[in-house]
Amino acid sequence: MITITSQAGIDIxxxxxxxxxxxxxxxxxxxxxxxxxxxxxxxxxxxxxPSYTCVIRDIKLVHGTRVVIKGSIVFQSEVIARLLEQCExxxxxxxxxxxxxxxxxxxxxxxxxxLQATVLDAIGSVSTExxxxxxxxxxxxxxxxxxxxxxxRFSPGYCDWDVSQQKMVFRAVNGxxxxxxxxxxxxxxxxxxxxGIIGIGSCEVENYNPCLTCDKYDCxxxx
Numbered sequence: 722m723i724t725i726t727s728q729a730g731i732d733i734x735x736x737x738x739x740x741x742x743x744x745x746x747x748x749x750x751x752x753x754x755x756x757x758x759x760x761x762x763x764x765x766x767x768x769x770x771p772s773y774t775c776v777i778r779d780i781k782l783v784h785g786t787r788v789v790i791k792g793s794i795v796f797q798s799e800v801i802a803r804l805l806e807q808c809e810x811x812x813x814x815x816x817x818x819x820x821x822x823x824x825x826x827x828x829x830x831x832x833x834x835x836l837q838a839t840v841l842d843a844i845g846s847v848s849t850e851x852x853x854x855x856x857x858x859x860x861x862x863x864x865x866x867x868x869x870x871x872x873x874r875f876s877p878g879y880c881d882w883d884v885s886q887q888k889m890v891f892r893a894v895n896g897x898x899x900x901x902x903x904x905x906x907x908x909x910x911x912x913x914x915x916x917g918i919i920g921i922g923s924c925e926v927e928n929y930n931p932c933l934t935c936d937k938y939d940c941x942x943x944x
Contacts (some may be wrong), residue, residue: 731818731851733762733844741843747765757840762773765844773856774899777812777863777921780805794893798882801918804872808920812860812871813893816852817901818845823841830944845913853915864921874918877907888918 775932788796822845865899878884887907
């Protein structure tokens with residue numbers, strides 16, 4: 722078992738923020754929107770406390786829709802089984818940007834400042850995704866150093882991987898949840914958090930993409 726745990730700085734993607742709030746990234750923005758986005762991007766870093774944990778465990782068994790990894794962690798999903806069937810290890814991760822930004826979004830909403838709340842919430846979502854990408858790249862570096870390959874990243878709640886499997890994700894990180902907690906309904910708090918799994922193997926496992934055979938074209942997680 723290998724543990725990667727740290728705090729990390731992240732760069733917020735302005736173009737993705739604009740996309741998330743429904744603005745075209747081409748052409749000139751309305752002056753009010755441009756000013757607001759620039760101001761919030763500049764100040765958002767004071768509200769972001771990025772933290773993550775990632776544990777790499779050996780895969781013990783993949784059979785049917787069942788995956789067992791070291792520590793008696795059992796994942797139940799056809800997609801995850803397909804993802805990991807060519808892998809020897811699995812990286813289980815949790816990332817969060819903390820609760821300060823979320824609390825500010827709530828205050829803005831309560832004050833009726835919906836545009837400001839929408840922009841800040843989009844910045845939070847983009848920041849969380851960028852942090853998850855950063856951790857995924859760290860896993861890739863660790864794997865590459867061992868001559869191994871990594872798969873795509875998947876999270877509970879996508880495809881047929883039930884959100885209740887968050888319990889197994891939290892169990893897999895061995896008590897180090899990077900400040901994230903799980904509600905009875907398996908919602909992560911702070912909300913700006915991402916959990917997931919990445920397969921690690923000796924062959925090129927990153928090509929498996931269930932979206933190519935899925936007919937749910939309106940899925941927000943489609944790749």
